[in-house]
Amino acid sequence: MNSFKERFEQGILNSIERCSYDFYIVHPDKNYICTCTEHATKQPDKKCKKCLGTGYRIKIYTARGACNETMKGGAIMSTQTTSITRMYYIPYKYKLQEDDLIIDDNTIYYIFRLEKKKAIKGDITHYEVTATKRNGDHTIAINNFNNIINKYKKG
Numbered sequence: 001m002n003s004f005k006e007r008f009e010q011g012i013l014n015s016i017e018r019c020s021y022d023f024y025i026v027h028p029d030k031n032y033i034c035t036c037t038e039h040a041t042k043q044p045d046k047k048c049k050k051c052l053g054t055g056y057r058i059k060i061y062t063a064r065g066a067c068n069e070t071m072k073g074g075a076i077m078s079t080q081t082t083s084i085t086r087m088y089y090i091p092y093k094y095k096l097q098e099d100d101l102i103i104d105d106n107t108i109y110y111i112f113r114l115e116k117k118k119a120i121k122g123d124i125t126h127y128e129v130t131a132t133k134r135n136g137d138h139t140i141a142i143n144n145f146n147n148i149i150n151k152y153k154k155g
């Protein structure tokens with residue numbers, strides 16, 4: 001017989017799947033510094049078409065998960081900053097890392113906290129991701145991102 005905890009956790013996983021939708025993950029590979037980064041200041045070019053202003057070579061892939069705006073119907077405001085914070089619930093099969101970006105509906109979010117959640121039988125089932133919306137205007141970065149994706153789809 002399943003324990004209450006197991007049933008409860010299975011319920012969470014079911015909710016995640018019910019509310020899941022597709023978005024993109026951008027992973028900056030810190031072994032490869034982008035050519036746009038200035039030697040003196042170590043500042044990347046925010047308009048860079050290759051790294052999207054991350055300063056590193058990037059890998060892009062699609063992922064599927066839920067976020068609190070879909071599950072609870074509202075963004076929460078962080079008390080420490082004025083930026084919008086979102087919780088994402090993403091299955092563990094995706095290999096996420098802190099500092100990855102989530103590109104969701106033409107908006108850039110930074111992953112700043114990644115918790116691995118265990119559910120049934122002690123296996124990690126999903127991540128609980130805290131992500132904040134990138135501050136300021138990121139129209140250029142989004143345009144560059146869409147150009148990369150479109151090239152990819154055609155190629």
Ligand SMILES: [Zn+2]
Pocket residue numbers: 034035036037044045048049050051052053054055056
């Ligand atoms: Zn660059």
